[in-house]
Amino acid sequence: MSTSIDTLNQIITDGNLRKLVHNYTQDDHFNHHAEVTIDNEKLINFGSCSYLGLENNEQLKEGVIDAVKKYGTQFSSSRTYLSIGLYQELEHKLQRIFKKPLIVTASTTLGHLATIPTIIGTNDAVILDLQAHSSMQMTAQLLKAKKIQLYVIKHNCMESLEQKLKALNNKYDKIWYLADGVYSMYGDFAPFNELTQLLNKYKKFHLYIDDAHGMSWCGKNGEGVVKSNMPHHDRMVLAISLNKSFAAAGGCIVFPNTEMEELVRNCGSTYIFCGPIQPPMLGAALASVNLHLDPNFSQKQEELKKLIEYTNNLLDQYQLPQFMKTESPLFFIPVGLPKFTSDIVNNMKKDGFYLNPASFPAVPMKKSGVRFMITSKLTKKDIFRMIESLHYHFTKSIEESGKTFDEVAKIFGIKKFRSNSVEQKYNNTDLTIEINNSIGELNKDLWSTKFCNNGNLSYDNLALLEKTFSNNDLKENNWLFKYITIKDNDEIILQTFITVSISKDDMLLPKNISEKIEAERISNPYYLTSKTIQTGSPLTKGSHIYINKNSNNQSEAIEQLIAYLNGLQKEVKASSIMIRDFYNELDSELEKSMLDIGFTSYQLLNNLYVDEYNWNTKEDYLKKLNQKNRYSVKKEIIKYENCFEIEYSKPNSKLELEQCYSLYEQVYNKSLDLNVFKLPFEYFENMCNLNEYDFIKLYLKPEHCKNEQKELVGVLFSHINAQTYNALIVGLNYEYNYKFNVYKQILFKSILRSKQLNCKKLDLAFTAELEKRKIGAKKQKVYAFVQAHEHFNFSVLENMY
Numbered sequence: 082m083s084t085s086i087d088t089l090n091q092i093i094t095d096g097n098l099r100k101l102v103h104n105y106t107q108d109d110h111f112n113h114h115a116e117v118t119i120d121n122e123k124l125i126n127f128g129s130c131s132y133l134g135l136e137n138n139e140q141l142k143e144g145v146i147d148a149v150k151k152y153g154t155q156f157s158s159s160r161t162y163l164s165i166g167l168y169q170e171l172e173h174k175l176q177r178i179f180k181k182p183l184i185v186t187a188s189t190t191l192g193h194l195a196t197i198p199t200i201i202g203t204n205d206a207v208i209l210d211l212q213a214h215s216s217m218q219m220t221a222q223l224l225k226a227k228k229i230q231l232y233v234i235k236h237n238c239m240e241s242l243e244q245k246l247k248a249l250n251n252k253y254d255k256i257w258y259l260a261d262g263v264y265s266m267y268g269d270f271a272p273f274n275e276l277t278q279l280l281n282k283y284k285k286f287h288l289y290i291d292d293a294h295g296m297s298w299c300g301k302n303g304e305g306v307v308k309s310n311m312p313h314h315d316r317m318v319l320a321i322s323l324n325k326s327f328a329a330a331g332g333c334i335v336f337p338n339t340e341m342e343e344l345v346r347n348c349g350s351t352y353i354f355c356g357p358i359q360p361p362m363l364g365a366a367l368a369s370v371n372l373h374l375d376p377n378f379s380q381k382q383e384e385l386k387k388l389i390e391y392t393n394n395l396l397d398q399y400q401l402p403q404f405m406k407t408e409s410p411l412f413f414i415p416v417g418l419p420k421f422t423s424d425i426v427n428n429m430k431k432d433g434f435y436l437n438p439a440s441f442p443a444v445p446m447k448k449s450g451v452r453f454m455i456t457s458k459l460t461k462k463d464i465f466r467m468i469e470s471l472h473y474h475f476t477k478s479i480e481e482s483g484k485t486f487d488e489v490a491k492i493f494g495i496k497k498f499r500s501n502s503v504e505q506k507y508n509n510t511d512l513t514i515e516i517n518n519s520i521g522e523l524n525k526d527l528w529s530t531k532f533c534n535n536g537n538l539s540y541d542n543l544a545l546l547e548k549t550f551s552n553n554d555l556k557e558n559n560w561l562f563k564y565i566t567i568k569d570n571d572e573i574i575l576q577t578f579i580t581v582s583i584s585k586d587d588m589l590l591p592k593n594i595s596e597k598i599e600a601e602r603i604s605n606p607y608y609l610t611s612k613t614i615q616t617g618s619p620l621t622k623g624s625h626i627y628i629n630k631n632s633n634n635q636s637e638a639i640e641q642l643i644a645y646l647n648g649l650q651k652e653v654k655a656s657s658i659m660i661r662d663f664y665n666e667l668d669s670e671l672e673k674s675m676l677d678i679g680f681t682s683y684q685l686l687n688n689l690y691v692d693e694y695n696w697n698t699k700e701d702y703l704k705k706l707n708q709k710n711r712y713s714v715k716k717e718i719i720k721y722e723n724c725f726e727i728e729y730s731k732p733n734s735k736l737e738l739e740q741c742y743s744l745y746e747q748v749y750n751k752s753l754d755l756n757v758f759k760l761p762f763e764y765f766e767n768m769c770n771l772n773e774y775d776f777i778k779l780y781l782k783p784e785h786c787k788n789e790q791k792e793l794v795g796v797l798f799s800h801i802n803a804q805t806y807n808a809l810i811v812g813l814n815y816e817y818n819y820k821f822n823v824y825k826q827i828l829f830k831s832i833l834r835s836k837q838l839n840c841k842k843l844d845l846a847f848t849a850e851l852e853k854r855k856i857g858a859k860k861q862k863v864y865a866f867v868q869a870h871e872h873f874n875f876s877v878l879e880n881m882y
Contacts, residue, residue, distance in 0.1 A: 087684070092419075092441060095676050099423050100430075101438055111137065115458035117435060124435040125463050127453035132298045132410045133381055134457035135328035141368045148364025155359045160352060167363040174370045178302045179335045181313055182342035185366075186351070187358055189293050189322045189332030190216040195349025196318065196334050197259075197289065198223050200341055205229060205255040208245050211876055212236040212266065214291050215443075217259045221880070231880040235873055236264075239275040246283050255287050262292035262307040266439045266452065267404040268411035273310035280314045288317040294411055297326030298385050303373040306409070313337065323358075329369045330362035385410060385457050392455050392464055399472040402490065402498040404450070413439060414451040414475065415493040420677035421478045422449040425471070432470040445872050446679045448493060451475075483644065491651075512574060512634055514641055517564040520544050520578070531576055536623020536844070537800040537807045543578065545771055546618060549764045550582075556607075557583045557758040560618060561653065565645065567638045575638035577626040579646070580618040581653050583610050586874045588756050589685065594878065595753040609874055611656035614646055619757060620764075622688070622807070622846065625661060636674075643678055650870065661865035664688065680866035686755065686847035689858040694836055702832070706857055713855045718829045721821050726780040726791060727830060729837075731769045738765060741778070741796045744812025751815070754848050760810070768798060775799045775806070775838070777830050781817055795823040797831055806835035807844045824849070828856055 096102040100120065107118040115126045115134075135141055148167065156165040172185050186192035197220045201207060207221055211233055221231055230253075234241040242258060249256050260271050271290065279286055295306030303326070307319055319335040321327075336342040346352060358366065372378060389410050396403060396412075404413045416422045419440045426438045429451075440449040451471070455464065479486060486499040517523055520543040532538040543562075550560040561581035567574050586609045587595045601608045617625035626642075628635055646658050660680065663671075672682050696702045703711050732738040742765050749759050768774040779795035786792045794814040800807045808831050813823055828845070835843040845853050850860060869875065 091672070091676060091681055095673060096423070096438070096440075099427060101423060101426060115456060115463065119430075119435065122430070122433070124430060124433055125459070125467065127434055127436045127455075127459070127467060129454055129456050129458075130294065130325040130411075131328055131458075132326040132454065132456050133328070133385060135297075135326070135369060135372070138328065138368075138372065140372055141328055141365045144364040144366075144368025145361045146364075148360045148367075152360035154361065156357065158357070159354065160357055164357065165360060165363065167360060167367060168357070171363060171367050171370060174367070174374065175333060177374060178304050178370070179308070179313075179319070179333075181319075181335045181337065182339045183333055183335045184342060184346055184349075184352065185323070185358070186332045186334060187355055188330075189291065189320055189324075190220075191351040191355050192320055192332040192334045193217055193220040193291075194223070195352040196320075196345050197221065198227075198350070199345050199348050200318065201229060201257055202254055203227050203229065204253055205257060206232065206249050206253040208232045208234055208242065208256065208258045209876075209880065210234060210236055210258070210260045210271075211873055212261070212264050213259050214261055214265055214293070217289070217291055218880075221259060233873070233877045233880055237269070237272055239272055239279070243279060246279065246286055250283065250285055253285065256283070256285050257287045257289055259289050260291070261294070262290055262305065263294040263407075263409050263411060265294055265411070266443050267413045268294075268407060268409045268452075269405035269413075270306060270310070270407055270409070273307070277311045277314065280316055286316065288314065289320070290317065291320040293320065293322035293325060293332075294409070296321045296323075297373065298382055298410060299408070302378065303327075303382070323366050323369070327366070327369050327373075329366035331358040331366060381457065385455070388455050388457070388459060388461070388464065391461055392468070395465065395468040399468055400499040401468070401472055401475060402486075402493075402495055404493060404495060410455040412453050412455070414453075414471070415448070415489055415495065416450045416475070416478065417447060417482065417484065417489055417492060418677075418679040419446070419449045420679070421482050422451060423677075425451055425474045425478050428474045429467075429470060432474075434467045434470060436467075436471075441679075441681070441869075442872065446681070446869050511569065512637055512641055513568050514645060515566040515568070516645070517566070518562065519547060520562075520564060521547075523564055523566075527573075528576075531573070531627040532623070532802075534803040534805045534842075536625075536805070537621055537802055537809065538617075538623050538625070539773060539800075539802045541771060542773055542800060542802070543621075545767050546620060549761065549767050550580075550618075553761065553763075555761075557610075558761050562618075563649070565642060567641055569632065569634050572629070572632070573627075574629045574632045574634050575626065575642060577616050577642070578618075579614055579616050579649075581612060581614050581649070581655060582619055583607070583758070584613045584619065585610050585756050585758065586878055590756070590878060592753045595756040599753070599756075609877060611874060612653065613657050613659060614650055614653070614655045615659040616661055620760075620809075622662060622844070624664065640678075656871060656874070657867055657869045659865050659867050661685070661863075662688075663864040663866075664861050666862065667864050675866045678868075680868045683865050683867050685863040685865055687850055687860040688847060688863045689845040689850060689853040689860055691832060691835070691843040691845070691856075691858050692841065693857070694841065696836075699833070702857075710855045710857065714829065717822050717855075718825050721826060724782055724785050724821055725794075725826060726782060728778045728780070729775065729834060730778070731774070731776050735766075737793075738769065740793050741765065741776070741798075741812055744793065744796050744814055745798075745810060746812075747815055748811055748813050752848070765798070773801050775801055775834070777827060777834055779823060779827055779830070781821065781823075785817075785821070792817075794818070794821070795827045797827050799831065799834075801838065801840070804839070804841040805844060806831070806838065806840040806842065808846060825852055825855075828853060832856060 104119050117126045193216050290307055292305040292307040297303035299306045300309035315337045321333045323329045323331040402415050422438045426436050429436050437452040439452040490497045525540045528540045547562055553559050564578045566576045587598050598609055742762055777797040780791045781794045783789050783791050794817045796812040798810040845858050
């Protein structure tokens, strides 16, 4: 399962358990009031996108009845061959509203799928707004098969859009921007004036804009938000919905000219191969368009407009924030972490109101909020009671979260909305937190009792890392260290250390993606990199958090750690926080509690290790392997063993260390499976001065070398923590690697070396799983919890797949 799908599955599964998603109504009929029954509770429905409430309109219902009586329940034919006459009538009448060539489609999504791949050429480029509707983003992925370049810009950032237009102008025939008229999560509008200016300024600029949420309730004859705010430019394609406010079924694509309309009608895949809108809903759509063309239709729009104004005024009166205040019937109240959004929505249900949570991945993890819609079915009394309840639960939630109203405003980048910020943060524990900036400030013996035999987390090794990754020229080689100790009186409940460092966002992505990004990094070294806070460091592995299992304050200690990390994140402006490593299967309760505070679990690469040493000779070791692996070791490793000389010693000169480092560089230049920054030479120099490090050096004997002198062809840099041998970094000479299986040989030697040193465990780290398992290594799953402050880089990377 891909990372994005796994994350989404976690969130929806959790939402299902909380009764926030996958609900069903229990009503045997709907009346003209906005009321639904869920779990035997009557709720006022603020979750409907039928803004004008036309689904119970008598004209529309009569349209359905008349059509089904005349034509039956379906007309089953591809529109390329034959369309029911209702289609032609509907398209002609919609042209009276939009005054442009158009095609009615079975849904807005299917309209995108028919249109976007057809009108965008192989020498065009596509720019996606970060918040563009999922249906357009999904459709855009189909363009990759034609090698069409996709780019993502931050939401509604016209400065970024113009920069892209300038950069791409001489490279492509057309540059398309995919955006929404009204964005479905935040309810904010596209910047119509700026888009018009850019269309007039750049002749290659084309706009594809989805006004599904803007249709009907706005503009002459319900032409929508886009048409009401900008002219239909001759390089603009408009998508609308015949659902939502239109209260029928299907979608419609409005083109700037007949040539483009005919091209899509002739070649649009889903137009040709997908089923049509069926007669009953075509009857509803015809009745709805007749209603839209009625001179009195504006009265319905005016009634809704008054309810929207009333809602905006109430929100101002109660000092409830909005992401953007507009004339839209779609509202977004910023909250913060998903847990508090979920709590508000569930408490609103208890008060008799159904609203929606808006959470990751539709919005960034720390920018979730409450989403609700105003429809014509609601009354002012309904709205007043709901806002009154929302004000109470919103205020209570912010107070219980320990945040201030000013902090919420800062997270979302909105104006301050309330002056009486919460001064007292909730703290129900007597735990104290100590922060140190260096391992040297801590007691060595106490640290060792917590992290002995635990990865490479020894006291002296952390001192070495501090020394290495400070005061360097390259910013990726400067890490900020913090040591965190949480106590109950003098008893340590939790202890860990964290680093703040620059990391590559594609670190765990497929090799072909990293190859693309590395090509870009030749001229822009820090392209798609982020400042990350993580427990541990980029060079350590193991269980980075010690927790006193005998304490009753474990949960409070973790909460205090997270609170500190969130504060540090704001201070250093880090993009994400990663809490790692968790081995084997995750505890479901831990996963749920972490999701509550905005951390999703990610499975990292499997860790490989050897912990069976009940053998004395090489022959005994081979007998422990299964038959297949024993054969592989004999054929691929032992067969070449006599070709090598081995030394277990650190380099005796800078020249020899430079040779070792050059072998590491060869591996680094090929290793995009785990894409990280190159380690500095100083780190290897410092290794030589610490007894905890062990070097395995493989020399190819003279008779096998081109210059007839023995040659260093492999090196393994390892760290010993008590009885754990941590194989960290390998260096190889690829000129000889495949012929003599140098890498496999050095893996084998690491088992023999760890046995020689009386270690009880050999940790072989990540990657090359197949080769490590051949020598008897076991695998274990490794997880981390990640909280992303923004998901812009994530979206850019996702569009590279």
